[in-house]
Amino acid sequence: MISLIRDFGRTTRERWVLATLAGIFNGIGFVYFGPASFIANVPLLCALKHSRSYSEAGLLAGWVGFLGGVHIYGIVNYGWFLLLGFSLYTASQMVIYGLLFRGLWRGRGGILDILIVAAIWSLTEWMRTLGPICMPASYVGNIADVDWLRPWLVLSAWIGGIGVSSLVALVQSLIFHGFISSRQSRKSISFATVFLGILGVAGSIQLNAESGGQTVNVIGVQAGLANSQYHAATADPAAQDGVVGTFETLTQRAYKDRADFVVWPETAIRGPVFRDETLQERLFPGKTDPSILLAGLIEHNKEGKRFNVVASVLPGGQVDDIYRKVRLVPGTESHLTPGRSVRAIRAGPNHVGVMICLESVYPDMARRLVETGAEFLVIASNDAGFGFSPITRHMTNRAIVRAMETRRWLIRVGQAGISAIVSPNGVVMDRLGLFEPGLLKGQIKLSQAQTLFVQFGDWWMFLIFVIVGFRGWSVRSKPSIQAPV
């Protein structure tokens, strides 16, 4: 059996079958079963091992990236060109993966051969965190809600989410090397497996560490509406009143429940709330209410610019501070002006780190918010346009990663869902599903501690660059080594 697998991929047809299989596995890992990520690229690695040229390696890996990109089909609701564009975007990164594998993997079964596979995956995932748009496809995101992996997931506080993705890719590498060259790589595989085991023990210890101080009550308000209700509200005042009425009813209930913080989703009310006293009276906390409202709204400034904001509103209706979304979604939010700074906002005596929608997929966002004093994190989002497709689940998983990286309690509130309260260990304490109106209630703890990841950011990527650089240097200085066949 092993030899069959080892030899499969000698023909061009077999290599394309393997690449297709890898694309499907990646999709399954994203959509239905996160742990499939541990084997997702193994067929591709088998195909790349037999690839005849750089161009073939690039095409095979690109095909995997393209198929992997198709799994984010929920964005088709925003246009087919976006789905195609995203798939080509992931394909382009996988082309680099294929080329680097072809150039840097030697097939000797040494520890560097094993590490380089994980390193080049980490590079491709890291590239997805750069630039104006970052798509939420990552291995750590696939497995963030898998409980039995929590000892490794909490290592995010040290090595970042991307470090955990590296570990997933390391497992892929171990399986691949176990198949193809078990004798040569036995020692290296054993060493790497023990290393993963030690990391798991360290993570288990981290899991039991106490975290957080003062306890506060938070309530997320999920209206559960589809975007079409908001579109109707722009044309029909009765529909607008329906949206406002839904938020008014739920928010007043939250005030009555004496929440310390009431959290709205992104752009919950799109009318001119900052200028309309009637709306403020209906929605903002009154003088006798004990709650601070973190309200997702649209702000119009005097120059006519519009911002996607979350405002902290004190009891009595006074706006204490405003976070303006810095990273807007290209195209979709082109009518809005980006905010200038990423910082925690004041909310009464506390500081809150707010991320709006897409911002939550950038690891540096939560890090910066905690650096500037955030005692807990809020993600205000609107994923209604993705329908019931898996994107919202994956976005929620990215929220789990942000909580673990920073070891902050986090409340994510989606306009249509998914809303969730997440502990610093990545445990979802409670949640509201898609298109369910209701209140998400829970207790969270405030914290001012800073994790290794918060203090040093992507230091893990420095190690990755060292591994890739060293292997690249050794390959160049020893040209006699044959290209892998």
Add this chain to the structure above:
Amino acid sequence: MVRASDELRGGQIVQGLTRTYLPPYQHALGWVIDPRSTRLSDELVARYGPELASIPNEPWQKTLRRIGLRLGQFKKTAVLKQPSLLVHQDRKMPDLWIGRFGLKHVMFRDSIGVLTVDELPAYSSVIRLEGVDMPK
């Protein structure tokens, strides 16, 4: 397991806090942006007399009197400036003209819901609903 094709077939039916929302669809007149099977008399009560109870099968003329709206009758050439009922010769139920959204008209049609239309269907007369503010 929900299939991708099902997920992408269109909008969601949403059970909201107070009512069920159906996905919008294209109608012969225009886009039905808020589909619902509400009767005209119930819609008039919901919009202009929310403190009143709906009465099943109540004729819309009676509903208007119960709400207490003053009515003004106009010829079909009248410029629509405030919510009005558009009476058709070939239809029993008039349409409720709600206002404008950009260049489009926003109207409610009995048992269909709220539509945005480029051109209003031909009507024979207009009943202006006096005392109803034009939406801002």
